[in-house]
Amino acid sequence: MDRTNWRDVPMPPQIAALPREKRGFPVPYVANWLPRGGQRDEHIDIRTNIEYGLHDACSCKPGDPEWEPDLGQMCSPRQRRCMKHKRCQICTIKLEPPYLLIGSPKGDTDTWYTEPPVCTSCAAYALRVCPGLITNQRPVAVWACTGYDITDQRLFALPDGEPIVLRTEGDSPEVRSGCLTYFMAHPLDGEPVLADQWLHTFEQKGQT
Ligand SMILES: [Zn+2]
Ligand SMILES: [Zn+2]
Numbered sequence: 298m299d300r301t302n303w304r305d306v307p308m309p310p311q312i313a314a315l316p317r318e319k320r321g322f323p324v325p326y327v328a329n330w331l332p333r334g335g336q337r338d339e340h341i342d343i344r345t346n347i348e349y350g351l352h353d354a355c356s357c358k359p360g361d362p363e364w365e366p367d368l369g370q371m372c373s374p375r376q377r378r379c380m381k382h383k384r385c386q387i388c389t390i391k392l393e394p395p396y397l398l399i400g401s402p403k404g405d406t407d408t409w410y411t412e413p414p415v416c417t418s419c420a421a422y423a424l425r426v427c428p429g430l431i432t433n434q435r436p437v438a439v440w441a442c443t444g445y446d447i448t449d450q451r452l453f454a455l456p457d458g459e460p461i462v463l464r465t466e467g468d469s470p471e472v473r474s475g476c477l478t479y480f481m482a483h484p485l486d487g488e489p490v491l492a493d494q495w496l497h498t499f500e501q502k503g504q505t
Contacts, residue, residue, distance in 0.1 A: 303426035309418040311388035316359070318366045327379055327386040327413060329370040330357040343476055350473030353452075369429070371411070373478050379413035380447055380480035386413035387423065395441035398482060399423065401433055402440060402489045409464060409481040410440075411450060421499050424492050438489035445482040451475030 303322065315323040342356040353373040358364045371386075379386045383396060397420045402408040415423060420439060424430055430437050449465045453475040464481055465472045490498075 306422065306425045309422055311390065311416075312419060312422055315388070316366070318368065322368070324359075324366040324368065325387040326384075326389045327371045327375050328359075329355070329367045329372040330359045330361070330364040331367045333363060333365050341476075349477045350468065351451075351475065352477035371479065376411070376413060376479045377477075380482055383414060385416040385419050387415055387419040390416050392416060394443040395487065396443075396445060396484075398440045398442065398445070398484060399430065399437065399492075400440075401435035401437055407483075408440075408489075409448070409483050410445075411479045411481055413480075413482070414445075417499070421496060424496055430492070437492040439492060439495040440484050440487055440489045442484035442487040444485045446485060447480045447482055449475075449477050450479045450481050451477050 308323065312323050315325065318324055342354045343351060344354040345351050355373045355375075357372055359366075359372070359375075376386070378384065379389070383392045384390065385392055392414055396414040397417065398410045398412065398414055399420060400408075400410050400412055424437070424439075449472070451463055451465045451472065453461050453463060455461055462478065463475065465475060
């Protein structure tokens with residue numbers, strides 16, 4: 298398996314159809330976008346509504362020629378949409394179980410993912426080319442589950458002004474005083490399989 302150059306890895310059709318960043322690398326649906334030359338922090342767009350309380354509504358404009366993708370950051374509303382409606386975070390296809398969650402779980406029972414699920418062929422592509430997965434310090438695994446619990450990740454300001462990100466349960470006024478950023482997923486069953494092993498099985502099935 299060649300992980301050295303993403304250009305050598307064939308793109309599944311749904312990935313080939315995605316917008317591209319300046320090098321030609323495909324931009325996942327969930328990626329955040331910034332005004333050209335802009336800063337990430339300028340585009341937290343905090344609003345409030347009945348459903349979420351305080352939340353980051355993000356005002357990014359994916360695909361707009363004046364904007365460019367920020368592959369290192371997920372767009373909050375898009376992230377929440379994928380988590381809640383079980384859509385692939387890369388190509389947006391509606392997913393059926395098993396749902397694939399990719400990350401570096403510690404192997405305990407309190408594993409929470411901020412990365413939304415992915416479809417099978419997007420998972421295989423991402424595991425081969427995604428810089429964040431290939432260069433991860435900890436082993437990357439694929440966790441297939443028949444369902445997942447969702448909870449909120451919220452941003453609270455400490456008295457000294459430092460922001461802190463917490464996973465929160467319920468919707469008390471205290472919880473809702475924090476700004477909802479992402480939804481987090483906890484797999485209800487299954488177990489993580491190391492990325493190389495998962496890719497090997499995928500290739501054996503001839504699904505490349
Ligand atoms: Zn956004
Ligand atoms: Zn996909």
